[in-house]
Amino acid sequence: MSGIxxxxxxxxxxxxxxATAGLLGVGGGxxxxxxxxxxxxxxxxxxxxxxxxVILPTAIVxxxxxxxxGIGDAALALRFGAFGAVGGVVGxxxxxxxxxxxxxxxxxxxxxxxxxxxxxxxLTTTQTGA
Amino acid sequence: MTIGGxxxLLSGLLGVGGGxxxxxxLVFWAGYRQRDAHxxxxxxxxxxxxxxxxxxxxxxxxxxxxxxxxxLGSIVGARVGVGLLARIxxxxxxxxxxxxxxxxxxxxxxx
Numbered sequence: 001m002s003g004i005x006x007x008x009x010x011x012x013x014x015x016x017x018x019a020t021a022g023l024l025g026v027g028g029g030x031x032x033x034x035x036x037x038x039x040x041x042x043x044x045x046x047x048x049x050x051x052x053x054v055i056l057p058t059a060i061v062x063x064x065x066x067x068x069x070g071i072g073d074a075a076l077a078l079r080f081g082a083f084g085a086v087g088g089v090v091g092x093x094x095x096x097x098x099x100x101x102x103x104x105x106x107x108x109x110x111x112x113x114x115x116x117x118x119x120x121x122x123l124t125t126t127q128t129g130a
Numbered sequence: 131m132t133i134g135g136x137x138x139l140l141s142g143l144l145g146v147g148g149g150x151x152x153x154x155x156l157v158f159w160a161g162y163r164q165r166d167a168h169x170x171x172x173x174x175x176x177x178x179x180x181x182x183x184x185x186x187x188x189x190x191x192x193x194x195x196x197x198x199x200x201x202l203g204s205i206v207g208a209r210v211g212v213g214l215l216a217r218i219x220x221x222x223x224x225x226x227x228x229x230x231x232x233x234x235x236x237x238x239x240x241x
Contacts, residue, residue: 007199014203021147021204022211023223029146032200034234036193038241046193048145049186052179053197055147058204059175065212066169077173083131084138084148084174085181091142092185107144108238111231114150118228122221 006040013039018058028055030114033107044104048095133159134174142182147175 017031029051036047067074095103133155137148149171156167186192 010196010199011203014200015207015210016203017200018204018207018209019211019214020207020223020227022208023214023218024220024227028204029141029144030150030231031234033145034238036196038234038237040196042193042196043191045186045189045191049183049189049191050193050197050200051145052141052183052186053192053194054200054204055175056179056183057201058208059147059172059179061205062208062212063169063173063176065209066172072166072169072173074169074173077170078177080134080170081138081174081177082134084134084141084152084178087135087138087140088142088148088178088182089138089185091139091144092182093142095143095145096186096189096191104238104241108235110140110144111235111238115228115231115235118224118231122224122228 009039014054017054021058022062028058030111034111037104044100044107045095048103048107134178137171137174138178138181141175141178142185145182147171148178149175 013031013035017028017035020031021028029048032051032054033044033047036042036050037044040047042050063072063074063077066072098106133152136155137152140146140151141148149168152171152174153164153167156162156170157164160167162170183192
């Protein structure tokens with residue numbers, strides 16, 4: 001894909017990823033990374049970096065929305081995340097040190113684990129209403 | 131701290147939010163309710179993704195144009211998703227998303 005088609009697909013796919021994230025609480029990066037590598041032909045490293053740049057503003061908007069509704073403690077969450085930021089830097093440095101294909105296999109393994117868990121949940125849990 | 135660190139590590143390594151690991155850990159280890167765990171995880175993702183993206187950015191790996199376009203769709207989608215939350219059951223969603231993840235995983239292995 002290239003040019004206008006690619007950008008239209010990116011908007012549409014961003015919408016889908018955002019909707020899944022809003023509905024399931026997961027799905028932003030997990031959908032964006034494979035889309036960028038498989039459909040847009042971006043390298044694994046670039047796909048991950050770009051996905052994180054999408055997640056950041058989305059998380060800010062969602063956190064503001066939740067804060068306005070009085071759900072959660074945003075200040076506490078930010079402090080909690082400050083510890084996570086150390087992990088984030090370490091994780092990104094490890095990713096940058098790994099060759100692209102190794103990182104792609106790691107991501108695929110993680111995705112397979114996510115698929116198993118979601119399908120197991122979806123097929124076994126009893127429906128308790130929305 | 132362990133939960134945040136684990137979420138951050140996963141986020142930086144794989145380019146995801148880290149909520150997938152933080153939410154269950156917050157619920158099962160820390161005894162959070164599901165909704166509060168989601169809010170906590172979302173807030174924590176802000177400093178985590180900022181730190182990860184700056185690290186990748188320093189290495190010149192970020193495609194800013196793609197990110198901007200994806201974000202436009204994503205923010206609208208997130209609002210629609212939250213709005214639909216009350217009307218769509220969790221099970222068909224989990225199955226659909228699980229199938230997507232399985233297919234993407236296979237394609238990534240084959241590529």
